[in-house]
Every structure is written in C-alpha cells, then in structure tokens.
Amino acid sequence: MSSMLFSDYSSSTTARFLPFRRSRLRVDGAVFCRRLVGPLHVRPPISVSLRTTLTVHSSSSSSPVISATMGTGTSAKIIDGKAVAKIIRDEITAEVSRMKDAIGIVPGLAVVLVGDRKDSATYVRNKKKACESVGINSFEVRLPEDSSEQELLNFILGFNEDPSVHGILVQLPLPSHMDEQSILNAVSIEKDVDGFHPLNIGRLAMRGREPLFVPCTPKGCIELLHRSGIVIKGKRAVVIGRSNIVGMPAALLLQREDASISIVHSRTQNPEDITRQADIIISAVGQPNMVRENWIKPGAVIIDVGINPVQDEKSPRGYRLVGDVCYEEACKVASAVTPVPGGVGPMTIAMLLSNTLSSAKRLHNFQ
Numbered sequence: 001m002s003s004m005l006f007s008d009y010s011s012s013t014t015a016r017f018l019p020f021r022r023s024r025l026r027v028d029g030a031v032f033c034r035r036l037v038g039p040l041h042v043r044p045p046i047s048v049s050l051r052t053t054l055t056v057h058s059s060s061s062s063s064p065v066i067s068a069t070m071g072t073g074t075s076a077k078i079i080d081g082k083a084v085a086k087i088i089r090d091e092i093t094a095e096v097s098r099m100k101d102a103i104g105i106v107p108g109l110a111v112v113l114v115g116d117r118k119d120s121a122t123y124v125r126n127k128k129k130a131c132e133s134v135g136i137n138s139f140e141v142r143l144p145e146d147s148s149e150q151e152l153l154n155f156i157l158g159f160n161e162d163p164s165v166h167g168i169l170v171q172l173p174l175p176s177h178m179d180e181q182s183i184l185n186a187v188s189i190e191k192d193v194d195g196f197h198p199l200n201i202g203r204l205a206m207r208g209r210e211p212l213f214v215p216c217t218p219k220g221c222i223e224l225l226h227r228s229g230i231v232i233k234g235k236r237a238v239v240i241g242r243s244n245i246v247g248m249p250a251a252l253l254l255q256r257e258d259a260s261i262s263i264v265h266s267r268t269q270n271p272e273d274i275t276r277q278a279d280i281i282i283s284a285v286g287q288p289n290m291v292r293e294n295w296i297k298p299g300a301v302i303i304d305v306g307i308n309p310v311q312d313e314k315s316p317r318g319y320r321l322v323g324d325v326c327y328e329e330a331c332k333v334a335s336a337v338t339p340v341p342g343g344v345g346p347m348t349i350a351m352l353l354s355n356t357l358s359s360a361k362r363l364h365n366f367q
C-alpha cells in the first residue's frame with residue numbers, strides 16, 4: 001500500500017460536496033454518450049506503444065475493492081467505492097467501540113442544514129444514518145431558508161463550545177444571502193471535519209505542514225487509489241475542476257503523494273490534450289459524460305467525482321445519476337474506473353466519519 005500521510009481511518013490524506021447544486025435535470029447524458037461512440041472512434045486516443053500500465057495490485061480476483069468488468073470489449077477494473085467504504089466503516093465501528101470502552105467518550109458530529117433543498121436534505125439524512133451505523137452520535141440543526149447569518153453563527157459557536165461535539169459540518173450550498181466564507185471561518189479549526197477552514201486548506205498546500213483535517217471527497221479519492229493498490233508516486237495526474245471543495249484540494253493531495261499534477265478548468269484550451277497524458281485522472285466538474293474515450297490514455301486510472309442527475313423516465317425518481325466521465329467508453333480504454341453511483345460518493349461519507357473519529361481522538365488525547 002502507498003505511503004500514509006495521515007493517521008486516521010484513511011490510509012492517506014482527505015473530502016466533501018454539493019449534490020444537485022445545479023438542480024436542473026439534464027438530457028440523458030448516457031444516451032448522448034453512446035450515440036457519439038461511433039464518430040469518436042475514428043481517432044484512437046493514443047498509440048498503443050504509449051500505453052502506460054499502472055500497477056493495480058488487486059489481492060485477488062474476488063477482491064471487494066476492484067472487480068473485473070463483465071461486458072465484452074471492456075478492459076477496465078471497476079473500483080468499488082461502496083465496498084471500500086463498507087470496509088472503512090467497519091474499521092471505524094471497531095475504533096469507536098474501543099474508545100467508548102476505554103475512556104467512555106463517543107464521537108459526535110453536528111450537521112447544520114439551512115433551507116429545504118431536497119438534495120441537501122437527502123445528504124444530511126444519509127450522513128445521520130452513516131453515523132448511526134458506526135456508533136457516532138449525530139446532532140442535527142435545520143434552519144429555515146430565510147434565517148439570518150447571525151442565527152446560523154450562533155449555532156456554530158454553540159457547537160464549537162460543546163464538548164460532546166467533535167465535528168461540525170455546515171451543509172453547502174448555503175442560501176445566497178449568506179456569506180459562505182464567514183460561516184466556514186466560524187467553525188473551530190479543531191472541529192472542521194469538512195476541512196474547509198482556510199487554515200486547514202493553507203496547511204494542506206504547504207510543505208512540512210499538516211492540516212488537522214483533509215476535505216472528505218478528495219481524501220476519499222486518494223483512499224480509493226491506495227486501497228486499490230494504485231501507485232501515485234511519480235505518476236502524471238490531471239485534475240479536472242478547481243473548486244475549493246474538490247478539485248483544488250484533490251490536486252494538492254496528489255502533489256503531496258508525489259504525483260506531477262496539472263489542473264484543467266473551464267478556461268483550459270484543448271483539455272483532452274492534457275488529460276490524454278495522465279496516468280491518473282480525477283474529474284470533478286459537474287458535466288455529465290464530458291470525459292470521452294479520446295480524453296483518456298490507454299491504461300489510465302479514472303476517478304469520477306461528478307454526480308449529475310440526468311432525466312430517465314424508466315427510473316422511479318424520474319432521473320438517474322451519471323458521472324463526468326462517459327463510463328462505457330472509459331471502461332474500454334482505462335485500466336481502472338470508479339462508477340457513479342457507488343464510487344467516490346460513499347467514500348466521502350466514510351471519510352467524514354473517519355475525520356470525526358480522528359477529531360474525537362485528538363480532542364481527548366486517545367491513541
């Protein structure tokens with residue numbers, strides 16, 4: 001396994017998110033993606049002689065972490081984030097219990113939700129369920145959409161002082177009348193389990209400094225790579241997206257793991273020329289099926305963070321989720337791919353639990 005940067009329930013370093021922030025449903029991305037498969041095949045992504053084989057040390061073919069794809073014409077391994085997250089939750093459950101038995105302390109996570117966005121409410125519910133599943137206490141505050149910034153700040157300051165709370169998460173996005181920066185700054189750095197406080201991000205960016213918490217989604221991405229036996233050191237990695245919560249910290253983490261990084265964003269010209277050089281791609285954009293076969297070097301590893309709802313009449317919800325990467329095409333050319341759903345999403349929640357446990361351990365000086 002690769003080197004460990006942080007000693008919590010991850011093997012590595014950091015995570016967090018905003019589900020259907022762009023709440024419009026999109027045209028069915030997967031259908032769109034398949035329709036284009038023919039024409040795009042005209043130009044192969046890169047010559048076979050340039051194929052990089054990333055070392056994927058899968059312990060056995062029955063590994064819950066990486067499983068072989070079934071369809072014909074596909075070669076990629078599927079990195080099963082749901083299975084890895086379950087393993088991590090089991091590890092956390094054992095530690096929570098050990099801590100409770102030894103010092104009588106149970107870790108606590110406070111989640112604050114402002115407004116009634118359906119997607120945010122779903123995520124908050126999922127976090128609560130995840131806490132219950134590992135024995136972490138969860139505290140939830142729901143404030144109306146028109147609450148004042150001061151009302152929200154009062155809750156945060158209360159949780160900062162509350163010894164039974166070891167982690168505080170303010171669900172994003174906040175209503176537009178609130179200043180996200182001043183709210184996130186108000187969370188005590190010692191309870192900032194999202195890792196969004198500028199001091200935590202600043203330390204993440206500096207050599208020789210350690211953040212107290214690494215943002216959950218990027219941390220989950222690195223964790224998936226580690227636990228899948230994928231070597232990061234010395235590789236070329238491209239991160240698509242540069243948001244404060246995913247893209248930028250993901251790039252910083254990859255750099256800390258000794259990858260050479262490039263960042264692609266909305267102003268990048270010919271992004272596929274850059275991504276095609278990558279041994280590892282982390283995509284966090286929010287555009288369904290944007291990354292096509294010709295963006296991917298054969299043998300590359302693809303971590304798809306994007307969670308995009310696309311219309312699907314056949315689904316009971318009327319939509320389904322797809323990633324930023326055209327999954328069917330990536331499966332043909334990459335060596336390993338994360339699915340959506342069931343890839344990075346469950347890892348984000350597992351890393352939140354991991355950060356909350358580390359916080360409780362640190363605050364109570366429990367090894």
Ligand SMILES: NC(=O)C1=CN([C@@H]2O[C@H](COP(=O)(O)OP(=O)(O)OC[C@H]3O[C@@H](n4cnc5c(N)ncnc54)[C@H](OP(=O)(O)O)[C@@H]3O)[C@@H](O)[C@H]2O)C=CC1
Binds near residue numbers: 021247265271
């Ligand atoms: N699985 C999980 O746990 C999580 C998933 N997500 C998902 O990840 C995705 C990204 O989230 P988030 O980082 O918050 O999103 P943001 O909207 O904050 O950032 C998107 C980034 O993508 C870049 N971008 C937008 N369009 C393009 C394009 N056409 N080509 C290249 N870059 C582009 C933007 O560039 P620029 O900076 O120039 O504007 C920006 O840096 C979303 O789908 C979100 O739902 C998010 C969090 C957690």
Ligand SMILES: Nc1nc(=O)c2c([nH]1)NC[C@@H]1CN(c3ccc(C(=O)N[C@@H](CCC(=O)O)C(=O)O)cc3)C=[N+]21
Binds near residue numbers: 340348
């Ligand atoms: N302060 C804050 N921290 C966050 O970490 C944060 C946030 N705000 N706002 C919203 C985003 C988004 N986010 C996700 C978490 C889990 C899944 C997840 O588990 N997804 C499942 C699918 C879930 C479904 O089916 O709806 C999967 O990918 O398999 C997705 C997205 C955390 N966010």
